[in-house]
Amino acid sequence: MSTLPGELVDAIIDWTNLESPPSLAAYALVSKQWLPRSRYHYFASINLTRDRSTDTVKTFLYLIASPLVTFISSVREVQLHHRSSYAIPVFSAGDLIALLSSSGIYPTRLTLDCHFTQFGIQNERNSFTSITQLQLSFYGEVSLEKLFIHLSIFPFLESLSLAVHNAGSELGWISLQPHKKQIELPPNLHELSVHQPSILRCLTSIEFPLARFTALILQSIHLFPEVNRYLTNDVISCSLVSLTLDNCITDEVPDFDLSHLDVLQHLHIQQHYMWTAIAVLETLASISRSPSPRALQTIALLIYGIDSIDCEDMAPWRELDAILASSDSHIKWPQLHRLSVRGHNWRLPVDVPHVFSRAVRENMPSSVERGMLVIS
Numbered sequence: 001m002s003t004l005p006g007e008l009v010d011a012i013i014d015w016t017n018l019e020s021p022p023s024l025a026a027y028a029l030v031s032k033q034w035l036p037r038s039r040y041h042y043f044a045s046i047n048l049t050r051d052r053s054t055d056t057v058k059t060f061l062y063l064i065a066s067p068l069v070t071f072i073s074s075v076r077e078v079q080l081h082h083r084s085s086y087a088i089p090v091f092s093a094g095d096l097i098a099l100l101s102s103s104g105i106y107p108t109r110l111t112l113d114c115h116f117t118q119f120g121i122q123n124e125r126n127s128f129t130s131i132t133q134l135q136l137s138f139y140g141e142v143s144l145e146k147l148f149i150h151l152s153i154f155p156f157l158e159s160l161s162l163a164v165h166n167a168g169s170e171l172g173w174i175s176l177q178p179h180k181k182q183i184e185l186p187p188n189l190h191e192l193s194v195h196q197p198s199i200l201r202c203l204t205s206i207e208f209p210l211a212r213f214t215a216l217i218l219q220s221i222h223l224f225p226e227v228n229r230y231l232t233n234d235v236i237s238c239s240l241v242s243l244t245l246d247n248c249i250t251d252e253v254p255d256f257d258l259s260h261l262d263v264l265q266h267l268h269i270q271q272h273y274m275w276t277a278i279a280v281l282e283t284l285a286s287i288s289r290s291p292s293p294r295a296l297q298t299i300a301l302l303i304y305g306i307d308s309i310d311c312e313d314m315a316p317w318r319e320l321d322a323i324l325a326s327s328d329s330h331i332k333w334p335q336l337h338r339l340s341v342r343g344h345n346w347r348l349p350v351d352v353p354h355v356f357s358r359a360v361r362e363n364m365p366s367s368v369e370r371g372m373l374v375i376s
Contacts, residue, residue: 040074046107049081050090057082057091064103072105079111083139092117093138097128097153106130113137119150127153132188135161137195139172144202148183157186161217163195174202185212191242193217197226210235215242217268222248224256232260244268247304249279259289265335270302270344273309277316284323288332298338306343306352311359318363325366339367340374352376 050057057080064072078100084090091099092115100110110131116138131154136147142164151157164172183206192213194200203210210233221227230236237260248256249271258264264287271279280299287294303309323329324339341360343350357375367373 040071043071043074045077045079046075047077047079050083057096061096061099061103064105065099072103075105075107077109077111078105078107079113079135081113082115083113084115090115093119093136101128101153109133109135111135111137115140116142116147119147127155129156132156133159133161135193137163137165139165142172142174144174144176144199145183145206148185148208151186151189152184155186156188158188159191159193159215160189161193161195161219162199163219164199174198176202176205183208185209189213191215191217193219193244195219195221197221197223197230200230201226204230204233211239214239215244216240217244217246218248220247222250228255228257231256231258237261238263240264242266242268244270245279245283246270247272249275249282256283256286257289258283258286261287261294262290262292263295265295265297266300267296267298268300268302270304272304273306276301276303277320280320281316281323284333293331294333295335296333297335298340299336301339301341302344303341303352304344306350306356307345309353309356311356314359314363317360321364321366324364324372325370337372338374339372340376342376 046060048056048060060080063069080096082090082096093112094117096112096114097119106129108130110128110133112135114137117140134151134154134157147162151160164174166172190213192215194217213236218227231240240261241263243258243261243264243266245268247270249269267283267287269276269279269283280301287296324336329336341352341357343352352375360375361368361373364373
């Protein structure tokens with residue numbers, strides 16, 4: 001195979017990529033002689049699933065253990081979804097981390113969707129020094145304290161996303177098991193993303209350095225009592241600088257309370273276009289319940305489904321502009337100077353359509369005149 005012309009190798013790789021994009025089995029032919037350097041970019045992001053009878057995850061792990069593989073240095077993101085089926089044993093989080101860390105692969109972002117069982121690795125010299133973003137979605141029992149203790153294997157971790165889910169007959173749930181070790185987080189870890197409010201409740205129930213998380217991302221959370229209890233915690237209210245509400249607003253009026261966030265500077269709202277302006281109105285109203293001036297500086301809107309947006313009903317945008325231009329706005333938010341609008345479609349950023357951009361500008365004249373509205 002090493003004697004084949006490069007053009008033929010390119011054609012074969014193109015064909016396998018076209019026929020089976022998510023399958024690493026299609027790339028089992030990769031070796032020093034086989035993969036041209038011009039094709040390394042195909043491996044910048046790896047997203048594999050082991051589900052039912054297909055196990056591309058195990059194929060990938062066997063592949064990167066081979067001394068012939070040369071694309072490893074090009075990998076920047078790894079997503080492994082390893083779920084059980086038909087009572088066949090699968091790798092747990094600890095197994096996957098150990099296999100990846102010993103392979104010489106150095107991604108900056110790692111996503112694991114698997115059974116928790118064990119999380120740490122035996123030899124911490126194999127720690128993942130390259131990982132800055134870690135996204136974990138577990139089924140089965142998850143020991144929250146054990147998880148945080150073993151985050152030391154990611155010494156340069158900056159962002160952590162946590163979720164639990166059901167898989168087949170196994171439920172995903174969080175347990176609080178007393179642990180003798182003191183929780184020492186990676187020094188750069190400051191951002192926490194959660195999908196279930198119960199995670200926040202557990203964090204306030206253990207000895208945990210809450211002040212470390214200055215950025216909080218709430219993912220598709222619509223029940224806010226536990227979120228409110230977390231946000232009104234004295235440590236959180238004095239340390240949370242950035243808050244993201246990702247798909248948290250529905251047709252029902254949310255009952256969140258943001259009035260205690262004394263140092264909140266950056267508000268990010270990621271929402272379907274139907275509820276974007278309404279989400280901002282509700283959020284500003286919640287923040288403004290406090291009589292003291294707020295530290296809010298920027299509002300960033302990320303609009304989902306922007307390609308199919310309807311520009312007929314712009315009343316919420318006019319109301320938002322009126323609130324931002326009101327006589328007491330400089331008292332409520334004296335440092336607010338930027339409202340940015342961006343589009344998003346199928347997990348990819350897209351340009352805001354010209355028709356919608358023009359409609360927003362026409363319905364928010366005061367924000368345009370002040371130079372605070374930015375549409376990209």
